[in-house]
Amino acid sequence: MPARMCHARAIALVMGSASLALALTVPAQAAPNGGGAHHRGIERAVLPQGDGWASAEGSTTGGAAATPDHVYTVTDRAELIAAFEDAGDAPKIIRIDGTVHGNADAAGDPIGCEAYQTDGYTLDKYLAAYDPDTWGRTEVPSGPMEDARLASAKRQKDAVNVYVPSNTTIVGVGKDATVIGASIQIQNVSNVIVRNITFEDTYDCFPQWDPTDGDTGHWNSEYDNLVVHGSDHVWVDHNTFSDGDRHDADQPRYFDELYQQHDGLFDIVKGADLVTASYNVLKDHDKTMLIGNSDKAGDTDRGHLRVTLHHNLFKDLNERAPRVRFGQVDSYNNHFVATRGSVYGYSYGIGAESHLVAEHNAFSLSGEFDQAKILKKWSESSLTAGDNYVNGRRTDLIAVHNAGVPSEQLTTGAGWTPTLRTRVDHPLLVPLVVGVSAGAGRIPGA
Structure with missing residues (x-):
C-alpha cells in the first residue's frame, strides 16, 4: 500500500476515533432539580479498578460508605471544618455548594491580609527594615519585623490550612463549586x-524576603491549593x-524581584x-506540582510517591508539571499547552532517583518555545518517554x-512498566479528549 494511503487511513482512523471519543466524553445532562440519582452517583463514586496507582494495594473509596448523617453540604470554611470534625475518620461525604x-x-465573608497583621x-515597615541597601544581601531577615511577619503568617496559616480526615469524599455540587484562598491538606x-x-488563588499574605536565595534574592511564599502529605490512596x-x-x-x-504570593x-x-490524578486542569501558574519535595528525603520517599497522572491539562505553566523525585510516576495521555506570550521553562523535571514514565502525551507548544526544554534534568536519573507527540508529530523527547x-x-x-491503566488514547486524540472532559464541571451528571 502506498505510504500516502497508509497515512490517509491513519488520519481517518484517528478522526473516526475522535468522533467516538467526543460522543463518549461529552458530559451527560443533569436531571431536573439537581438530578438526585446523578448526584448520588457522583458523591458515592469510587475509583475504578485498575485506574492508576491509587487502585493498587486495596482500593480508594473515600466516603462512599457514608451513612446519611455523615453527608454534609457546606457553604463556607467554618461549615467545612465543622463537618470534618463531626465525622472524624468515619466515612463521610462533604458537598461544596457555591464558593x-x-x-x-x-x-x-472574605477578609484581606490586614486582618492577620499583628x-x-x-x-x-518590612520593606524598610530589609532593604538590601541597608540590610545587605548576605543574611536572611531577622529581628522584630521578621518576628512580626512570622506571627502574622501563623495567624493566616491557622485560617488557610484545612485538614482532611481519612475516608472522605469532597465533591463539588453542580458546575461552579469553588474554593478560594484555602489550602486543602490531605x-x-x-x-x-x-x-x-x-x-x-491560595495566596500568602506574608512572603519572606531571602536576599541569599540565588544571585539576586527571592520572595518565598507558602501554601498550595492542594497538598497530599504522607497520605495514601488518594484520587483527585x-x-x-x-x-x-x-x-x-x-x-x-520589590527589591527588583517579583513579590511572589x-x-x-x-x-x-x-x-x-x-495517588491517581485524572482529568484535572492545572493552568496559569509558575511552580505547579512537586512529587517529592527534597533531594534529601530518600529515607521517607523511597518506595513511596507512586503516582499516576492521566488525562490532565497542563496549560501555560512555567515549570514542575511535575518535577519528580524518588517516585514511580506514570504520566500518560496528558495535554501540555504553552501558548504564545506565556512563560515556559519546562514540563517534566527529572529529579533525584526519579522513575518517571511519560508516554502517549500530547504537547502543543508555541513556536517560540524550545522543544528540548520539555524535559529538565535536575539529577542523574533515567526515564521512559515513548510515543509522545509535539505539535502533532511523534517526537523522541529524550x-x-x-x-x-x-x-x-x-x-x-x-x-519499571506501568500496568494500572484503564484506557489509553492515541496521543493525537488526547487534546480533544482532555479538552472535552478535563476540569471541574465536566463530570457526567454533575
Whole structure:
C-alpha cells in the first residue's frame, strides 16, 4: 500500500476515533432539580479498578460508605471544618455548594491580609527594615519585623490550612463549586477522593524576603491549593487549579524581584503514596506540582510517591508539571499547552532517583518555545518517554533534549512498566479528549 494511503487511513482512523471519543466524553445532562440519582452517583463514586496507582494495594473509596448523617453540604470554611470534625475518620461525604473562602471571617465573608497583621507588621515597615541597601544581601531577615511577619503568617496559616480526615469524599455540587484562598491538606491520612471543584488563588499574605536565595534574592511564599502529605490512596479527579484573578505577572516587584504570593498548585510529598490524578486542569501558574519535595528525603520517599497522572491539562505553566523525585510516576495521555506570550521553562523535571514514565502525551507548544526544554534534568536519573507527540508529530523527547542540551544528557529506562491503566488514547486524540472532559464541571451528571 502506498505510504500516502497508509497515512490517509491513519488520519481517518484517528478522526473516526475522535468522533467516538467526543460522543463518549461529552458530559451527560443533569436531571431536573439537581438530578438526585446523578448526584448520588457522583458523591458515592469510587475509583475504578485498575485506574492508576491509587487502585493498587486495596482500593480508594473515600466516603462512599457514608451513612446519611455523615453527608454534609457546606457553604463556607467554618461549615467545612465543622463537618470534618463531626465525622472524624468515619466515612463521610462533604458537598461544596457555591464558593468557600479560606481567608474569611466567622460569617464566611472574605477578609484581606490586614486582618492577620499583628505585632506591628506592615509591608511598608518590612520593606524598610530589609532593604538590601541597608540590610545587605548576605543574611536572611531577622529581628522584630521578621518576628512580626512570622506571627502574622501563623495567624493566616491557622485560617488557610484545612485538614482532611481519612475516608472522605469532597465533591463539588453542580458546575461552579469553588474554593478560594484555602489550602486543602490531605496529611497523614488514607482513602480520600476530591472531585469537581475549582481551586483558586491560595495566596500568602506574608512572603519572606531571602536576599541569599540565588544571585539576586527571592520572595518565598507558602501554601498550595492542594497538598497530599504522607497520605495514601488518594484520587483527585475533574478539578481545576489556578491562581484565579491574582496573576503572578500582575504583582509588584520589590527589591527588583517579583513579590511572589503563590507556591504550588498541587503537591504530593513527604512519603505520600498510591495517588491517581485524572482529568484535572492545572493552568496559569509558575511552580505547579512537586512529587517529592527534597533531594534529601530518600529515607521517607523511597518506595513511596507512586503516582499516576492521566488525562490532565497542563496549560501555560512555567515549570514542575511535575518535577519528580524518588517516585514511580506514570504520566500518560496528558495535554501540555504553552501558548504564545506565556512563560515556559519546562514540563517534566527529572529529579533525584526519579522513575518517571511519560508516554502517549500530547504537547502543543508555541513556536517560540524550545522543544528540548520539555524535559529538565535536575539529577542523574533515567526515564521512559515513548510515543509522545509535539505539535502533532511523534517526537523522541529524550533525543530532542539531549541534542538541544548537550551538557545535561538524559538516559532511557525508568526501570519499571506501568500496568494500572484503564484506557489509553492515541496521543493525537488526547487534546480533544482532555479538552472535552478535563476540569471541574465536566463530570457526567454533575
